[in-house]
Amino acid sequence: MEITKEMIEKIYEKLDEVSPVDYDCGKLCGEICCSYDDEDFKNNDLMIYLLPGEELIYEDDESFELKHFQINEINYPHSWKKGVYTVICKNPPECNRKLRPIQCRTFPLIPHISKDLKFHLIFDESEYPYECPLINDNIELNEDFIRETYKAWRFLLKNRLVFDLVDMDSRKRENEKRKYKIII
Numbered sequence: 694m695e696i697t698k699e700m701i702e703k704i705y706e707k708l709d710e711v712s713p714v715d716y717d718c719g720k721l722c723g724e725i726c727c728s729y730d731d732e733d734f735k736n737n738d739l740m741i742y743l744l745p746g747e748e749l750i751y752e753d754d755e756s757f758e759l760k761h762f763q764i765n766e767i768n769y770p771h772s773w774k775k776g777v778y779t780v781i782c783k784n785p786p787e788c789n790r791k792l793r794p795i796q797c798r799t800f801p802l803i804p805h806i807s808k809d810l811k812f813h814l815i816f817d818e819s820e821y822p823y824e825c826p827l828i829n830d831n832i833e834l835n836e837d838f839i840r841e842t843y844k845a846w847r848f849l850l851k852n853r854l855v856f857d858l859v860d861m862d863s864r865k866r867e868n869e870k871r872k873y874k875i876i877i
Contacts, residue, residue: 802842
């Protein structure tokens with residue numbers, strides 16, 4: 694399945710209707726994931742990677758910087774022959790919230806595919822140079838957020854590139870024997 698700009702916009706719309714908690718979680722941490730210094734993002738490879746087709750959302754927006762990487766420049770599945778796009782807000786945290794990438798909209802949840810090919814949502818417990826209180830304090834997430842995030846990722850996994858990426862990340866997590874908490 695090819696992911697179109699219209700599909701991405703529809704996913705954005707659905708995810709805009711929900712939130713991880715009933716308040717602005719950015720108030721807990723001072724919006725650290727949105728305002729983390731641009732140089733630190735570059736130095737720590739903390740760029741926001743876009744899913745196939747998602748780059749089309751940012752083509753005409755001047756508040757974000759869109760970059761393209763060839764597959765030999767990053768650790769991505771070989772199926773991503775056209776490379777991958779990243780996006781960086783030029784003026785954090787004053788970015789257009791309506792254009793948050795899927796990766797930001799679904800945080801702190803990430804997709805995981807078990808070895809028996811079952812799809813789960815798990816907490817993103819990757820190492821970052823900052824802490825997310827939602828994860829560290831094990832704050833309960835809204836059920837509607839979990840449900841819509843699950844639906845969005847389940848749909849996105851129909852795209853072979855997205856599936857390959859999630860599968861690669863899942864195998865890496867399991868091979869490194871990293872613990873993770875299954876949400877659904």
